[in-house]
Amino acid sequence: MAKFVLIGSGLAGGLLAAYLGRRGYDVDLYERRADPREANIVGGRSINLAISTRGIHALEKLGIADEALQHAIPMRGRMIHDKSGDMHFAPYDVDPKKCINSIGRAGLNTTVIEAAQRYPNVHVHFNHKCTDVDLETATAHLVDSSVEAGVSPARAIPAQGDAVIGVDGAFSAVRQSMQMQISGFEYDESYLAHGYKELTIPPGPDGSWLMEKNALHIWPRKSFMMIALPNPDGSFTCTLFWEFKGPRSFAAMKTDEDVRRFFEEEFPDAVPLMPTLLQDFRENPTGSLVTIRCAPWFYRDKVCLLGDAAHAVVPFYGQG
Numbered sequence: 001m002a003k004f005v006l007i008g009s010g011l012a013g014g015l016l017a018a019y020l021g022r023r024g025y026d027v028d029l030y031e032r033r034a035d036p037r038e039a040n041i042v043g044g045r046s047i048n049l050a051i052s053t054r055g056i057h058a059l060e061k062l063g064i065a066d067e068a069l070q071h072a073i074p075m076r077g078r079m080i081h082d083k084s085g086d087m088h089f090a091p092y093d094v095d096p097k098k099c100i101n102s103i104g105r106a107g108l109n110t111t112v113i114e115a116a117q118r119y120p121n122v123h124v125h126f127n128h129k130c131t132d133v134d135l136e137t138a139t140a141h142l143v144d145s146s147v148e149a150g151v152s153p154a155r156a157i158p159a160q161g162d163a164v165i166g167v168d169g170a171f172s173a174v175r176q177s178m179q180m181q182i183s184g185f186e187y188d189e190s191y192l193a194h195g196y197k198e199l200t201i202p203p204g205p206d207g208s209w210l211m212e213k214n215a216l217h218i219w220p221r222k223s224f225m226m227i228a229l230p231n232p233d234g235s236f237t238c239t240l241f242w243e244f245k246g247p248r249s250f251a252a253m254k255t256d257e258d259v260r261r262f263f264e265e266e267f268p269d270a271v272p273l274m275p276t277l278l279q280d281f282r283e284n285p286t287g288s289l290v291t292i293r294c295a296p297w298f299y300r301d302k303v304c305l306l307g308d309a310a311h312a313v314v315p316f317y318g319q320g
């Protein structure tokens, strides 16, 4: 049976390893991060995400949809919050069963990795960072990226397969190797003028949800917006999408008072629900939003890209 070397155990990598494992292929999956079951790692992306028909279909085909969705929260429509604090519910469908779901990214990632590991022919190697790939020989070079490895120069370990698949996300090392080794390789990355910051609405005292649980909450404000998705513990993860620069922007927020004033003006009904707003705003990173396109996305039958490595898309298209 052919052997595949996969780089990256995110949502696409874990799922792909399970699909290949089920077909009996030998799979070595290398991930630069530690095992998410041992370390509290979310991966620098959203804490929760919306999953709908497309994602559920992929899980169903592996027989893991029920397991993955057991803690997901159905969101039956958008709860739109206007500036006066009034709310309007816009259902996604007349049939309430046709909805999207809020799901924890870390839990979903663990479920797909564990689904892959049920096949004895799939081996997952955490703390292995791919530095580059030799396209002709389908060989990935990996270094130990564990904390213990520290800063000492690491020796690259080769991993050869019949094919290498880069599922290593938007900033793919596999794609970078293709860019360097394939003449005429086309690559385009475009960043939005908006970044994002995650904030929290904690659970109520009895673990209840302080806003409608079964909705995707949106505070639309023309050039920017905040959204909030429910979590099983009663909290909501809010994401503020806002310009990086400008008179009203992330960069313009110099003091806690600036932040408080902005939120009270724009999201007055959310502020009383966000006791850690100022601390979250100060301490949580501001992420960037990028669209990446490349061509070709494969090299002969030796190397190919899948997931965000092949085509990262800003999260406003209902990826699901």
Ligand SMILES: Cc1cc2nc3c(=O)[nH]c(=O)nc-3n(C[C@H](O)[C@H](O)[C@H](O)COP(=O)(O)OP(=O)(O)OC[C@H]3O[C@@H](n4cnc5c(N)ncnc54)[C@H](O)[C@@H]3O)c2cc1C
Pocket (backbone or CB within 6 Å): 007, 008, 009, 010, 011, 012, 013, 030, 031, 032, 033, 043, 045, 046, 048, 049, 050, 051, 055, 128, 129, 130, 131, 167, 168, 169, 170, 171, 172, 173, 196, 306, 307, 308, 309, 313, 315, 318, 319, 320
């Ligand atoms: C703010 C935000 C919100 C989003 N919300 C949604 C949503 O609600 N619904 C939805 O469907 N999608 C959403 N997305 C998009 C979704 O997160 C991505 O499409 C998805 O994570 C892509 O999966 P992936 O496995 O291709 O890449 P990733 O999830 O990025 O996984 C890549 C993996 O590769 C590993 N890796 C990277 N480099 C190396 C290396 N050199 N060596 C070894 N391993 C490496 C990484 O550690 C990671 O584990 C959102 C994205 C963002 C930024």
